[in-house]
Amino acid sequence: MIHSLFLINSSGDIFLEKHWKSVVSRSVCDYFFEAQERATEAENVPPVIPTPHHYLLSVYRHKIFFVAVIQTEVPPLFVIEFLHRVVDTFQDYFGVCSEPVIKDNVVVVYEVLEEMLDNGFPLATESNILKELIKPPTILRTVVNTITGSTNVGDQLPTGQLSVVPWRRTGVKYTNNEAYFDVIEEIDAIIDKSGSTITAEIQGVIDACVKLTGMPDLTLSFMNPRLLDDVSFHPCVRFKRWESERILSFIPPDGNFRLLSYHVSAQNLVAIPVYVKHNISFRDSSSLGRFEITVGPKQTMGKIVEGVIVTSQMPKGVLNMSLTPSQGTHTFDPVTKMLSWDVGKINPQKLPSLKGTMSLQAGASKPDENPTINLQFKIQQLAISGLKVNRLDMYGEKYKPFKGIKYMTKAGKFQVRT
């Protein structure tokens, strides 16, 4: 199972190590550094690296490499999933997951890691349980601890750990009982030069924030559950009920959690909410190129598209750009060749555009590759797949909770080729 963990920052320093079996020398990371050097960008470091005696499996998040060392045949997905869980836990504990924060909380980090794995076997990975075992640091608690001498470490066995609902702690109490659900959909799409869709799919999630007293038993039903044919559930969801009635029935964990994620595949028709008109041209003879893009709404069901940001990696040959936006602000980094245009809201009456020229290296031939335009946007109060929650009911408790549902559509990997 998982032997050791090393945290490495992007400049190649190991700033934390943890071993669950015997100690593995940190020289094993040399193989990782080699691979890091070979890969030009941090993102391109392969996630599985063999060494003579070990295997290194890594994930790269928040500019930190989490490198797990294993010695025997262990399912790599198991390890990678676990590493992501570690990152999520850190984020949950400290708000952000970064090198300074981890260094500041090194003892808590160490205690948490010890609690998450035993001999390389996962022990407690639900954040509800972990937080009962090791309390997250807060300023108030630090002060109280210093004065009273109490500790961050819970001395009772977390109640949820062995119950039938291991994800929920018992004895939860709130004065205001509330349950919020966010239906968030991300569109991944590739649009070709001419504006037609090559592939488009929707990754949806329902994130919940449930603060309910006691042991509530919830059911959530949809107007059009047939959309959900490819779903992954939080362990709390009763699968049988879903199979037979297409209803989500569950005892929720306390606090924030992801109830469900789903995937609406490319085979269903996916509405594309925005379009980009572009005219990017280089000429062989001149060292000037023309650049013009316009963004407009397409199928938005009458909702406003906002938070629009256009980014594009320009070819190496582009020295500088002189552009004028009709709205918003833009930047061009001549070193990384990254163009970024923060558009803001799209006003359908007056479409935002960005026009100007690019100056190219004099004498060089025109660039081979065409820049791809990357789009970010948000649409509030719309789930682009058309998914709609019908109702939410609660059983098992007497009080009346406050319920809320929000919809949002965002761009995921939304790319327009030019």
Place this chain on the structure above:
Amino acid sequence: MTDSKYFTTTKKGEIFELKAELNSDKKEKKKEAVKKVIASMTVGKDVSALFPDVVNCMQTDNLELKKLVYLYLMNYAKSQPDMAIMAVNTFVKDCEDPNPLIRALAVRTMGCIRVDKITEYLCEPLRKCLKDEDPYVRKTAAVCVAKLHDINAQLVEDQGFLDTLKDLISDSNPMVVANAVAALSEIAESHPSSNLLDLNPQSINKLLTALNECTEWGQIFILDCLANYTPKDDREAQSICERVTPRLSHANSAVVLSAVKVLMKFMEMLSKDLDYYGTLLKKLAPPLVTLLSAEPELQYVALRNINLIVQKRPEILKHEMKVFFVKYNDPIYVKLEKLDIMIRLASQANIAQVLAELKEYATEVDVDFVRKAVRAIGRCAIKVEQSAERCVSTLLDLIQTKVNYVVQEAIVVIKDIFRKYPNKYESVIATLCENLDSLDEPEARAAMIWIVGEYAERIDNADELLESFLEGFHDESTQVQLQLLTAIVKLFLKKPTETQELVQQVLSLATQDSDNPDLRDRGYIYWRLLSTDPVAAKEVVLAEKPLISEETDLIEPTLLDELICYIGTLASVYHKPPSAFVEGGRGVVHKSLPPRTASNESTESPETAPAGAPSGEQPDVIPSQGDLLGDLLNLDLGPPVSGPPLATSSVQMGAVDLLGGGLDSLIGAPNFVTPPAATAPANLGAPMGSGLSDLFDLTSGVGALSGSYVAPKAIWLPAMKAKGLEILGTFTRQVGSISMDLQLTNKALQVMTDFAIQFNRNSFGLAPAAPLQVHAPLSPNQTVELSLPLSTVGSVMKMEPLNNLQVAVKNNIDVFYFSTLYPLHILFVEDGKMDRQVFLATWKDIPNENEAQFQIRDCPLNAEAVSSRLQSSNIFTVAKRTVEGQDMLYQSLKLTNGIWVLAELRIQPGNPSFTVSCP
């Protein structure tokens, strides 16, 4: 206030200061000091010098302090084993604590201290914890057994912890079950032979129940364990599949992939006509697609596995091509994998889309990716014939971009397209030639030279082109040199008049000035050929070449099947069996997919086939005769008799040896034709037993009267051992002639030709009577059946066991050896009926020690049936009489080498037991 304060140092020296603080009276100060120590440890500083001071802090009511000290202990106990003993008392005491959290913590920490002396003290507390009332403690203790096993395996076995661990599989708490499975799996990995996880339908049922209730990680352990089970029939496989399918909707991708593994494996047992089979196929696609929307690292592992799945069952994802389209900001390792799968999924239906995508990729920035994309276009052309034309024109477009590495890649793949579709696209050669100068990579240069040589007659200035390469001959890589040599020879054979000078030049360059043996030898071969027989040279060099096959990078089917069993593991990421990379080869067990069983023959799985049946493996020991003859009359009505039936007292080892020797001398002297029946060798009992058991195995229909019994074909040479050649076979005897029926299957990716067969010398002089005739070359996945006549005039050598036959089969790839046991009854000749008088006389002459007796049970046949059945296999009834209500049959048979065997069969009606006395 943050923990970073623990890193600050003072002038006096950190260790010194920490020591003072650790020994402070104030609890708070102590705790802070331990935290500082831990902080130093996490960044790799050596703080082992503080060991005694830290251990002193262990006796405390403060749980956080206790945990911190434990953390420290785990890291450093090994370096200070003597000091670590100091901690034992506290551990033992904590294991009795009323708080289960503390009990679990103590036993968990103790297991992490890898010091032999401590492990001794660990046993008692561990035993208690394994039976603790609290499941949290039990599940921690289960993992602790695995830890202990890692430190001292012998101790774990001696203390009986493994049995306790096995018992935990039936625990009421699913979390305990999952951890027990995890621990057992880990232990089993270091002991591949031990049958720790003895899976049977009951335990499987328990695991499936626990699967629904345990944590996601536990589900992975259980699913991986399930994958090692072989269901007894398709119904069981289906019911397991049904209970595993809900796991496909789990949010944890590792759970999903482990479930996919179980399903892919068990699907193998389901009949394709089953409705459920189709349903299952449909259910597999969405979770695999979902894996691709996860983080890139997860995607990578998923893609490597999908690559295997697509090769095994392309139908699952055939409609999902689009999800494999590359996004420009995918990490390179994801891009390359996606590209690979795109080609595998390419078909006539989607080729237009794929080509458009590939063309787009060819203009990307990343060089590796662009190259692979160009290559992919070529592979599409070869794979989907209808698209070849479009692919070629796409490649020409790309060549027009003049981007150096694109052009070079394009030329390499166009060469392959020429090899697949000769005389179709040669019109593009002119365009290729324009780019001759820009080629600087050996592979591209070699490809271009090959094209010029191959089509020299259509290229006007072929000689000039090749000559230009020749100038820098010695600076080229070997690949290019070899290609140049061949190309010029081809050119010479096509246009001999103008190129004589050129060919002499290249031959002398290759043979005289080169120190590369390959090049030199090839040069000489051409030279000799050209100088002695130009016509022959033409036939050799310009011979028609076989077309290249469709996909060149498919994984061999046998390896693929093995890898399917390893879905989700490192093996699947590397596409190599674990034996190829697991350290020291330990824990390597070859896994294979279960065989498909049709529903009506579900009761008879291969494992329960009679032990005596001829199989590809050579048995190490001659099984006891009683055992085999027990099988002898064991008709296929029930399972084989498990315990050995009565072996009567007359079987004595001494006699066996004696007869073995006697027979040896007999066979050695072929002139000695009519031996007395005394030679009926007891030693023949073993092979004969198996033969006879087969004989009696006959069911009513199967050729009961028409010919002798034929055993079903068994695998003699598995494909794994013979580079893809699989041989199944059996022996038959029909009207006086013996033959070997073979079924050859090519499971490799290349064509097999030039088959030949040879036998080693054997006990009865069996030899092929005709050469092995495989008429056409055997193409991949093709099977051919043939019958090889055998004679018994070959040279004789006594084998052990007697009926062992060693065979060598040769083909164009290699020579393979295997050995098999032939059933003796193929050697029973037709004139084996002895005259009654002679029988009587010889029977009396047989010395007692040559007699052997066996009993056969559970054979509900009457004397007539037995007699006629035996006769069909050339065992003749000489006489029959009835004594005291028992039928006595006197049987005789003659072997091809003239040895007679006499037998008496005593049959009691109503009692399905026969007694056979073999003198």
